[in-house]
Amino acid sequence: MIYIVGPNILLGTIILYLICKLMGIIVCTSYNTNSFAFFKEYCKNRFLHTLVVWWGIYCMYYPPIWLKIQILHPKYFMDLKVGCNNFDQRYILSTGIDTNLFQYSENFIKNKLIYIGRITSEKNLFRLIDLFTLIQDEYTLDIVGFGPTVEDALKFAQAFICTSLNESYGFTLLESLSCGTPIIYPKCPVFEQLYKTYFPQLEYDLDNDNEFINVLKYIKQDDKNL
Template sequence: MKVLILSEYLHPQTSGITVRIEYYVKYLRKFGHHVTVYGPTDCPTADKKLYSIPFYFINKDMRLCLPSFQLYKDIIFQKYDIVHIVGPNILLCTILLFLLCKLMGITVCASFHTNSLAFFKEYCPNRVLFKLTEWWGIYCQYYPPIWLKIPILHPENFTDLKVCCNNFDQGHILSTGIDTDLFKYSPNFIKNKLVYIGRIAPEKNLFRLIDLFKLVEDKFTLDIIGFGPTDNALKVYAKEKQVKNIQFIGRIDYQDLYKYYQSAQAFLCTSLNESYGFTLLESMSCGTPVIYPKCDVFQKLYKPYFPQLEYDVNNDKQFLDALKYIQESDVHLRESCRTYACRYSWETSTKDLLSIYEKLLTNHSKKQP
């Protein structure tokens, strides 16, 4: 199969979308498929580079790409079986790419991976500005593929289309994977060490994380790994609260993250909106239990298996109870976390993606005269 993947989310970026696309490309090629990747200029995975600029408004690690003549030329002449456009995109004019693919008779699909409306709401406290952002998201991002009948791919817990587009329930579900070879199980950890790994950003609710850790700072240590737009503000907040035993470690290479997961007794999460939450699954793959807040995604994924680790993010007692449960548990809890994570693999997830591609190609060929 000859595939073109267009993505603004590639290494060295660190988002969950990036992780997903990087592993898809890796395994598609491993399975013998010809994959061409278009992406930002600073991304090694991109075979063809698009001019890009950092998105300073939200995350300078994220790059916004502009379309190129070479991209249009490749779509016209390279005879791809399928073109996969990863969204959301702001400057790429994807509606023109959709139209070009349909004109050329090429099977094209769009994938959306993050709850953009909940994400932008954290960055747009001004109601008017958020409404403008919401309008852009609905009418420029989500409606075009629906109007043009472009197949939509999304994780099971993606909600934007259901919220925006009359309870949209169509599309193809993308399964999720985990690199269990990279995030290896370890029975060894540092007692009373806690860890957070992820973006330092408003949607992660990390000021509440500081407040919760303040309750146990005399007995525990906390490592915060990551970076983002609220990095400095969070450090100032921790200093104002005079929090002890906390380290802001900053950015760590993805290949080295497992060491920090393995060393901790528990992983702390305070997010209220997630499409999936890869870091929780990575932590569990290393055997490290996660203390997760009540939200739709986590209740669906983890509550049936680890109900004692759930807490209301605004309830101090429930947080302390979950932490106590981990302290009093033996090695079987860590083994159970690893067993749960091993249900997922990027190899299986990529095979599922290939099945979707094949289904789309079959449906497309049936529609051809």
């Protein structure tokens, strides 16, 4: 099997798909989740946004659907539903969390908080530091990049903090939940769609210090139930 990923510039990936098909090679691909809504947050020009959505649907999504290429994608949360309603669900390989790696654990270090992810502007880490200064007398905070011990770091934290301005999906939060570690997540469209129904008490407004403090208090009081 060959895994092909990347924007379809100058029909490059379509040509690769066709070559592999002719040679009898099994191919799979993947795309960013919720990318149209994510892009909308950063592009306020309606014409440009419409143009990018059109390009995404007809140059990225439709070709592998027509060619019956396996697509790695969260099955029930996808841009494919936006413009490609009649695609064959059998060719969607649902992505998920490796629960053998991110195993549930009841053991955690009290008052230990964690952030795992890239250090980029959209992750809003300056706000994370500001929020931590409010609680630094009582809590510790680990800021961790990606590596072989991520799952252990998640298991031993009392809560995972996210301060992202926006996300296309946020697999790290799902990995945290898989380890039994509560998430403190900001109000943004993708998180409201994924988590608000199940964990409304863990949501906070990025600009509201009190809401953040209240979520921490809730986790501390109900850590056994969470």
